[in-house]
Amino acid sequence: MAQTQKDQPAGKLTLEVLGGVGRITISNPGRYNAMSLAMWRQLAQLARQAEQDPAVRVLMLQGDGDRAFVSGADISEFDSLRSSTEQVRAYGIAVDHAQEALSRCAKPVVAAIRGVCMGGGIGLALACDLRYCTDDSRFRMPAAKLGLGYDRAGIRRAVQMLGAARTAEMFFTARDFNGTEAERIGMVHQSFPGAVFADEIAALAGAIAANAPLTIRAAKLAIRHAVGDPAAQDETAVDQAVQDCFDSKDYQEGRLAFQSRRPPRFSGT
Known part of the structure; x- marks a missing residue:
């Protein structure tokens, strides 16, 4: 019997270390790697673990598979875990801690983006030092379509990376844009064709690890x-x-x- 989306197992994160590169893989494929509350908390833990590991010289954040980096927070949890004032506060703290664990990691952090990168996925990407994507990746900040507020730290980080005008357009319109446009507006450092993306990112991470x-x-x-x-x-x-x-x-x-x-x-x- 096929599992319904509601019955599918919760997502998970893994950390693998090879050749000086620590790879955190975000896996929740049934929901385009959407982040559950438990996953936000696990990400903070794994980022701190990688920071303390002398074998890790550069940390890479990636989604499981080529359909998505992170599609945002797992909206299916919002009624039960992000509805009351206290729940909203606790959820926000978990997200902040995850993003800060990346941005304040003493080691360089690289976002390797393939496929969907929306909402909280953009927030995670902007918390990384370097960001690269495939040309056909899809970006969107859908907060205005959901009626939720976006925290000051996330807005500040977006303004620092994109400028106030680009940040305003991204939030006000909630429109889609692809990897090529993401490179043009400064969301990512560079976009690559999907066929060469893995090799390009591996070479970049290896070069950083050797420095x-x-x-x-x-x-x-x-x-x-x-x-x-x-x-x-x-x-x-x-x-x-x-x-x-x-x-x-x-x-x-x-x-x-x-x-x-x-x-x-x-x-x-």
């Missing part, structure tokens, strides 16, 4: 400071992260590799 971890850490912290992230406003900490690079074995390795005309082998120390 000096402390340099990337310092750069991300300084960028967060520059855009006004409240959790990155300690100038002393930013300056120390920069100094840590110069005090590191990797700085010595970088100089030796340059002089020897060979690729550097960075250890993150």
